[in-house]
Amino acid sequence: AQSVTQLDSQVPVFEEAPVELRCNYSSSVSVYLFWYVQYPNQGLQLLLKYLSGSTLVKGINGFEAEFNKSQTSFHLRKPSVHISDTAEYFCAVSDARSARQLTFGSGTQLTVLP
């Protein structure tokens, strides 16, 4: 079984500042890792994913994440945020063997301030 910990439930940041949203996972097997974004009153949209290969993954809207196997982390970063990035962000993990069930973290609310 896998588990995911998102260390910050809320992250306020000023517009054009950099941001990092932290995610740590636990698993006894190889994993796939995902970041999803949820805008208010909407479903979840995939930001980026790590399946294999390069540990630095680039996603949509200027976000990127780095897979660190030794630290069991998959932190999400953006060098300069916009007001429109205000949303809730979820880190998720799945077993790489079956790639079926997703286990989600509890979410991080990113609020970008003017």
Add this chain to the structure above:
Amino acid sequence: NAGVTQTPKFQVLKTGQSMTLQCAQDMNHEYMSWYRQDPGMGLRLIHYSVGAGITDQGEVPNGYNVSRSTTEDFPLRLLSAAPSQTSVYFCASSPQGRGTQYFGPGTRLLVL
């Protein structure tokens, strides 16, 4: 191509009532799943299906029932609604073995 669709968008039930949340996808995905989202808890898996005729339980299956008679549809049934089932419900689908799941817009359920 509508992706994943869910109906209804909102529903209010009284304790003890039953209802079915509908989910359909037009991407010919084999894998479909239902999650519930509660504040501070992320999304938790209720039931999932790896193909027509095959379903299995997730993390929080109690009080819910599913069936998968076609590839496209995966309805979720609440047998006897309880206030603890007040939540936002998301349906998702994915092609087999690649992990990326595509989510519907959600159904907001209030049980009084």
